[in-house]
Amino acid sequence: xxxxxxxxxxxxxLEFLRDRGSLIFTLLxxxxxxxxxxxVFGGPERAVFKVGVVTDDLGSVHHPFMxxxxxxxxxxxxxxxxxxxxxxxxxDLLIDAQRGRTRYWVNEDSPKGYVAERLLLQSDPQxxxxxxxxxxxxxxxxxxPGILGMNMMFSCLFxxxxxxxxxRKGGFLKRLNATPVTAFEFLTAQVLSxxxxxxxxxxxxxxGVGYVIGxxxxxxxxxxxxxxxxxxxxxxxxxxxxxxxxxxxELVGGLLNTLTWPMMLLSGVWFSLEGSPDWIRFxxxxxxxxxxxDAARAVMLDGAGFTAILPQLVYLAVTTLVFLAFGxxxxxxxxx
Amino acid sequence: xxxxxxxxxxxxxxxxxxxxxxxxxxxAEGICFGLLGPNGAGKxxxxxxxxxxxxxxxxEVRYAGAPLDNRFRNEAGILFQKTALQDFLTVRQTLNLxxxxxxxxxxxxxxxxxxxxxxxxDRDHRKLSGGQQQRLLLAIALVNDPAIxxxxxxxxxxxxxxxxxxxxxxxxxxxxxxxIILTTHYMEEAxxxxxxxxxxxxxxxxxxxxxxxxLAEHFADVLIELPRDDFPPEARSLPLRxxxxxxxxxxxxxxxxxxxxxxxxxxxxxxxxxIRPPNLEDxxxxxxxxxxxP
Numbered sequence: 001x002x003x004x005x006x007x008x009x010x011x012x013x014l015e016f017l018r019d020r021g022s023l024i025f026t027l028l029x030x031x032x033x034x035x036x037x038x039x040v041f042g043g044p045e046r047a048v049f050k051v052g053v054v055t056d057d058l059g060s061v062h063h064p065f066m067x068x069x070x071x072x073x074x075x076x077x078x079x080x081x082x083x084x085x086x087x088x089x090x091x092d093l094l095i096d097a098q099r100g101r102t103r104y105w106v107n108e109d110s111p112k113g114y115v116a117e118r119l120l121l122q123s124d125p126q127x128x129x130x131x132x133x134x135x136x137x138x139x140x141x142x143x144x145p146g147i148l149g150m151n152m153m154f155s156c157l158f159x160x161x162x163x164x165x166x167x168r169k170g171g172f173l174k175r176l177n178a179t180p181v182t183a184f185e186f187l188t189a190q191v192l193s194x195x196x197x198x199x200x201x202x203x204x205x206x207x208g209v210g211y212v213i214g215x216x217x218x219x220x221x222x223x224x225x226x227x228x229x230x231x232x233x234x235x236x237x238x239x240x241x242x243x244x245x246x247x248x249x250e251l252v253g254g255l256l257n258t259l260t261w262p263m264m265l266l267s268g269v270w271f272s273l274e275g276s277p278d279w280i281r282f283x284x285x286x287x288x289x290x291x292x293x294d295a296a297r298a299v300m301l302d303g304a305g306f307t308a309i310l311p312q313l314v315y316l317a318v319t320t321l322v323f324l325a326f327g328x329x330x331x332x333x334x335x336x
Numbered sequence: 337x338x339x340x341x342x343x344x345x346x347x348x349x350x351x352x353x354x355x356x357x358x359x360x361x362x363x364a365e366g367i368c369f370g371l372l373g374p375n376g377a378g379k380x381x382x383x384x385x386x387x388x389x390x391x392x393x394x395x396e397v398r399y400a401g402a403p404l405d406n407r408f409r410n411e412a413g414i415l416f417q418k419t420a421l422q423d424f425l426t427v428r429q430t431l432n433l434x435x436x437x438x439x440x441x442x443x444x445x446x447x448x449x450x451x452x453x454x455x456x457x458d459r460d461h462r463k464l465s466g467g468q469q470q471r472l473l474l475a476i477a478l479v480n481d482p483a484i485x486x487x488x489x490x491x492x493x494x495x496x497x498x499x500x501x502x503x504x505x506x507x508x509x510x511x512x513x514x515x516i517i518l519t520t521h522y523m524e525e526a527x528x529x530x531x532x533x534x535x536x537x538x539x540x541x542x543x544x545x546x547x548x549x550x551l552a553e554h555f556a557d558v559l560i561e562l563p564r565d566d567f568p569p570e571a572r573s574l575p576l577r578x579x580x581x582x583x584x585x586x587x588x589x590x591x592x593x594x595x596x597x598x599x600x601x602x603x604x605x606x607x608x609x610x611i612r613p614p615n616l617e618d619x620x621x622x623x624x625x626x627x628x629x630p
Contacts, residue, residue, distance in 0.1 A: 170420025175476075178387055178414040179437040180406060334389070 021251040049116045050275045052076040052085065054096040063097040064123035071116070074275040087132045088301060089142045090272035092116045095127070102127040109138045137301050140213055145296040146269035148202055149231070153263055153289050155198050156235035157242075157256050160190055164243035165252050168335055177333035184328050187244075191236050191324070198232045199225075219299035223306060227299065230316040231292035237323035238288065244327040247335040263289045291315045338401060340365040340484060340515050341386070346395035348381050348539075355381040357539035359395075363532075368506075368516040370530035372523065372616070374624075378539040379519040380417065383488055386517070387414055399484070410438060413482030415473050417489050421461055427472055428457040431479060438480035451475040451505060467498035474505060484515040491525060503528055523616035533616070537624050547616060554622050555614040560587040560595065563608050571602045588614075 048070040055061050058075045066073060076082035076094070085091045086105045093116040094105040104120060104127050106113040120127055167173045176186060206224075209215075217224065242255045266273065266280060267289035273281055284290045295312035298304035339362035348356040356378045363369045371379045384390040386397050388404045399408040421430055431444050448454045451471045456464060461472055470490065477485060487506070491499045499522075506529055510516060520526055526533050527547055534544040543550055567585050572578070576595065579586040589595040592611070599606065 167420075167422075171416065171418055172420050172422060174389060175414075175416060175419045175421075176437075177389060178409070178412070178416075179434065180409040181437050 052094040157239040160239035183331040218303035234288040240327035342398040367531040370526040370533040371519040373536035377536040411483040413477035415477040441480040561610040
């Protein structure tokens with residue numbers, strides 16, 4: 001039995017080692033994760049709360065609350081914008097200690113805002129609470145577009161990536177290659193098929209879950225549909241760039257995970273990136289999902305119009321074309 | 337008449353291996369051309385270069401007098417050795433998919449009938465038997481009513497009954513005056529279907545012509561077969577050309593009368609004797625000095 005076991009073990013090791021792509025990937029992913037994690041969660045302490053401070057210079061503010069640990073203090077110059085961010089769960093608390101008694105704003109619907117408020121009142125019981133309730137959204141309202149976007153991302157990337165890989169491995173693509181079909185035609189058909197599916201599913205979720213949680217979009221539903229369409233196109237095209245050429249399950253699976261996990265964590269699905277280091281925000285701005293969520297939240301929560309979300313729409317359209325062009329260029333019908 | 341297909345000096349190099357080593361031939365319109373050889377002879381690589389699936393390292397393929405272009409893709413039908421189809425589709429849906437890729441071709445019902453698939457039209461293609469699957473793949477290859485049909489070892493793994501049924505199908509395609517390029521390592525298949533053959537070994541064509549002509553060229557003789565047990569040891573000293581098999585002995589000769597007289601004089605019992613003309617199997621053995629490696 002041991003001999004058979006060893007023979008199989010050895011053959012599997014050889015197979016794995018000869019699959020260069022997967023091998024390199026297996027080594028690089030943990031490295032990238034470790035480096036990334038050490039940046040995100042490293043340093044002497046990790047902020048739990050994000051508190052906006054109305055000031056030009058954070059160093060000039062001397063308030064006992066400012067010595068609390070695990071709180072990230074973010075200077076804000078525009079009070080109205082900052083109050084809105086509290087309402088949108090992008091800041092847990094906002095304080096203004098410039099003159100007289102400290103004033104603070106908190107979203108009554110925010111669990112983190114509640115705890116941050118307790119901390120503030122411990123160090124400064126005289127602080128005066130200001131209401132943002134009229135303009136506040138519930139956390140669930142803020143989260144809702146994120147969940148829809150995340151679902152869209154997984155469906156687009158994995159749905160397209162693995163299907164094309166399976167077609168290639170089984171020889172179905174090779175068979176299609178023997179017909180007059182071009183790579184562009186095949187890829188476009190895949191994009192459109194997945195696009196139709198994802199739009200139907202997302203619309204159903206939007207209507208169904210929206211009804212259950214009592215969600216009301218402040219903006220134009222047609223704009224939301226446009227964002228969903230362009231967003232799904234960009235994500236599907238991104239999936240195709242990965243499925244375009246490789247024939248290894250492990251490599252494709254790994255690459256898809258490498259794309260989806262950072263997007264899920266950094267595109268603002270679960271929490272706002274307000275106050276994060278610049279480089280994280282820069283990376284996040286590269287992801288299509290970030291732009292989808294920014295635009296969707298602007299329309300759903302603030303009732304933004306077409307011109308307000310035009311930059312995001314342009315980014316999604318441009319990335320779609322770039323990814324599709326790259327996918328068509330690097331496309332392989334056969335396993336090598 | 338100008339050949340429908342011209343292949344000139346095809347070479348395919350893989351690292352450390354020359355899979356195809358200077359292959360040239362032409363195929364006249366309307367014939368069945370067989371590319372024969374053992375596994376690993378380079379048949380599939382050659383045919384896939386011609387189909388435009390694999391790029392050649394050097395050499396040229398011309399279809400109807402021109403380099404391969406869109407016309408070829410529209411007019412060629414291809415049956416690969418192995419093809420996975422899209423999951424969850426019925427036979428009819430699969431044929432509809434491929435029919436949709438060509439500007440012209442068969443009516444699906446006509447095609448189902450031609451390939452004896454009428455009763456299976458609404459079945460999931462994954463639930464077909466091996467022979468039925470291959471009939472579906474042939475139907476896909478025929479979906480555009482191709483002028484030229486490529487069949488790469490179409491009956492490998494079939495039982496004799498299924499193989500014979502498949503041959504009948506190919507013969508009905510032949511009857512429609514379509515050009516067929518067939519690779520096979522079954523000599524019986526080539527002998528039954530092919531008007532012209534090329535025998536390949538180690539990436540090269542080592543003989544080419546009609547089966548009858550090749551046999552006539554290489555064998556002026558007939559073959560006499562005897563059971564090994566009937567062949568006494570002393571008869572081995574006779575001046576005969578013997579080929580020893582596991583349970584038979586074959587004698588090749590161009591003087592049948594003389595050989596039979598010599599055998600009778602040596603008291604070899606002739607009760608189980610068989611005289612037969614040589615076949616492609618014998619030709620292959622003669623040309624390559626080895627058995628087929630199926």
